Amino acid sequence: MPAPTDHELFELGDLPLQHGEILRGATLAYKTYGTLAPDRSNVILHPTWFSAWHDANEWTIKPGSACDPGRYFVVVPNQINNGLSSSPSNTPPPFNGPYFPPVTFHDQVEAQHRLLTQKWGIESLELVLGSSMGAAQTYQWAVSHPEMVKRAAPIVGSPRTSEHNQVFLKSLRATLTLDPAFHDGLYPPDAPPMRGLRAFARIYAGWGLSQRFYWERAYRQMGYPTLEDFLVGYWEGFWLDGRDPNNLLAMLWTWENGDVGKTPGFDGDTEAALRSIRCPVVSMPARTDLYFPPEDEQAWSEFIPHGEVRVLDTVYGHFAGLGVHEPDNAVIDEALRELLGRPA
Amino acid sequence: MPAPTDHELFELGDLPLQHGEILRGATLAYKTYGTLAPDRSNVILHPTWFSAWHDANEWTIKPGSACDPGRYFVVVPNQINNGLSSSPSNTPPPFNGPYFPPVTFHDQVEAQHRLLTQKWGIESLELVLGSSMGAAQTYQWAVSHPEMVKRAAPIVGSPRTSEHNQVFLKSLRATLTLDPAFHDGLYPPDAPPMRGLRAFARIYAGWGLSQRFYWERAYRQMGYPTLEDFLVGYWEGFWLDGRDPNNLLAMLWTWENGDVGKTPGFDGDTEAALRSIRCPVVSMPARTDLYFPPEDEQAWSEFIPHGEVRVLDTVYGHFAGLGVHEPDNAVIDEALRELLGRPA
Structure with missing residues (x-):
């Protein structure tokens, strides 16, 4: 599926970034679900994961689910860098393509804060949740704006990117930039480094799902009958379908440098x-996640006054938090329901 | 450390390969430690791991160790493809470089069998042991020549390469061949694809050691003070030091296609x-190994009549079986000592 087009754009104006640059005329792409209550008391914020667009979060926003849009006003802001918000792929010089400035999770949250406060006058959030890089933004929200966040649910993600995770990301970068068609990021839009993206896909395939997932050939449950079809049909298809390499590299930078400790x-x-952090934080790592192992979230959670960890018992690895496996989705939904039911 | 030169060469003659080609005038590089008993009753065979040469096994062959060369005659055969035995890098046309034929673990074992039987008249082996691809060769020996193998100790390896492991190997291949300097394997010997090898190194770094290893920054125990120094000084240094890309790709093929079920x-x-398999097999996977997880060896071991699994409790991941961490080495040595002490 290529990038969706059913979003709206918010003009952020000039966005000063943590690393010194000012992103002039920045825009934030977002989609909302449900209706904002007159007293603005029913807002849920759900940031996006690496390479994903807002539609990737819709599995949590179904009628009858914890984040039921009949009750809540759910805002899904697309990450800066993801191709819909301001990104390498859609920004004119001097910040075009490989010249786009580095954006931190803190910067992402400040852009989202502008959207919520300037567009709707929102002052509190019933829940912030997100998976993977969305989890990092969730932690960042709880640190940057503790007065606004009533509850937080980071899923398969962490408040600081571990060194092991960094090694994975460095391998992706080294590989994608190795393709001669990358041309230091100055490839024509219609001639991206396709072989680099295919190699990128094969690296990612080994990390995204667990040893046990492959042992059980659980990719068949996802509709791919053979390993080779899963690698090409799913993984290469995913990365080759409208995902811009400079955008991916920019998001990798954000991810690799993730650390709530870097908040001003x-x-x-x-x-x-x-x-x-003041609010309750229910972290949901997956038992078999290869880059966000539950031990890491357990360690970080010890420092959060109202932090707790619920481990997703699954063979789906990191994907357990991305909505692809119904039993995991059900466990997450139940945890969100319980969390939202708590008085804040 | 570049390739060692303290080995000897055995002329294999014409070696028919499982996939149909005949490797004419093949040679096997090997090194021996200790003295062959007159009745040839003290032989240990210790095949090599991916990209390794015989010297990488010497940590198990110290005086006083289970495989004490004062007692045993230890033979370390270098894998075909590893640059010392017949390999893409040292074979003339038509089998030079990328045209070298695919070699299976069965083929590796048949070449080693020729060495042992033709050179020394060896008819039985007190022990076959090996780590990683050496473990695969160990399993293969126990299947191919059950009449010869009295005891087997595969360390951090498996009798069949799992699909998850295959994905890792496919990502290495896709990346190494992406470097334009690779030139379809026809690079000049003095101009190998260096950037491809560096990216290869970064992929490997994420797999070779565990999440917890990096969390604890245990690379400092290996003499590398920072993550970046570990990635460049250790990992890139390792792959850039005399390891030929065509040889690596040939070994990857052997590994990816590993399966004792493919034995004729x-x-x-x-x-x-x-x-x-007739002999006792003590498999030693490492608890934190990302590509040979202990669950896999447990599953395979159930089919081996005298199979057992001893899990190395370590944060060193796959490296626990490669001799780099003294506490793991000690556990392995003790298991080998116990196994060798059993009547066969």
Whole structure:
């Protein structure tokens, strides 16, 4: 599926970034589900994961689900860099393509904060949730705006990108930029580095799902009868379908440098940043996730005053948090329902 | 460390390969440790792992160790494809470089069998052991020559390469061949695809050691003070130091296609091949190995009549079986000592 077009754009104006540049005339693409209550008391924010667009979050926003759009006003902001919000692929010089400035999770949250406060006057959030890089944004929201976030549910993600995870991301970058068609990021839009994206896909395939997933050939449950079909039909298809390499590299930078300790005021102290969180935080790592192992979230959760960890018991690895496996979806939905039911 | 030169060469003659080609004038590079007993009753065979040369096995062959060369005659055959035995890098046309034929674990074992029987008249092996691809050769020996193998100790490896492991290997191949300097394998010997090898190194770095290894920054125990130094000083240094890309790709093929069920006579039936093993097999997977997880060895071991599994409890992942971490080495040595002490 190529990028969706059913979103709206919010003019952010000039967005100062943590690393010094100002992203002039920045835009944030978003989609909303449900209706904002007159007292603005029913807002849920659900940021997006790596390479995903807003539609990838819709599995959590069904009628009858915890985040039922009949009750809540769910806002899904597309990450800066994902091709719909301001991104390497859609920004004119001097910030075009490989010249797009580095964007932190803090920057992502500040852009989203502008949308919520300037467009709708929203002052509190019933829940922030997100998977993977969306989880990192969830943690960042709880640190950056503790006065606004009543509950947080980071799924298969972390408040600081671990070194092992960084190695994975560095391997993706080294591979994608190796394709001679990459041309230092100055490839023509209609001639992206296709072989680099295919190799990128094969690396990702080994990390995204667990040893046990492949042992059980669970890709058959996803509609791919053979390993080779899963690697080409699913994985290569996914990355070759409208995902711009410069955008991917920009998101990789955000991810690799993720750390709530880098929030202004915390001077790199991740533990202090986590201690400052006021709301309940229900982290949901997956037992078999190869890059966000549950041990890491358990360790970070110890510093969060109202933090708890619920491990998804699954063979789907990282994908357990991305909505592809109904039993995992049900466990997540039940946890969200319980969390939303708590008085805040 | 570049390739060692303290080995000897055995002329294999014409070696028929499982896939149909005949490797004419093939040679097997090997090194021996200790002295062959007059009755040839003290032989240990220790095949090599991916990209390794015989010297990588010497950590198990120290005086006082289970495989003490004062007692045993230890033979370390270099894999075909590893640059010392017949390999893409040292074979003349028509089998030079990328035209070298595919070699299976069965072929590797047949070449080693020729060395042992033709050079020394060896008819039985007190122990076959090996790590990673050496473990695959160990399983293969127990299946191909049950009349010769008295005891087997496969370490961090498997009798059949799992699909998840295959995905890892496919990602390495896709990346190494992406470098334009690869030139379809026809690069000049003094101009190998260096950037491809660096990307290859970064992929491998994420797989070779565990999440917890990086979380604890255990690379400092290996002499690398920072993550970046570990990635460049250790990982890139390792792959850029005399390891020929065509040789690596040839070994990857052997590894990816590993399956004792493909031994002639078993018609692809891995379980039947394992059931045919007569000797005790002590498998030693590592708890945190990302590509040979202990669950896999447990599953395979169920089919081996005298099979057992001892899990190395370590954060060193796959490297636990490669001799880099003294506590793991000690556990392995103790298991080998116990196994060698059993009457056969």
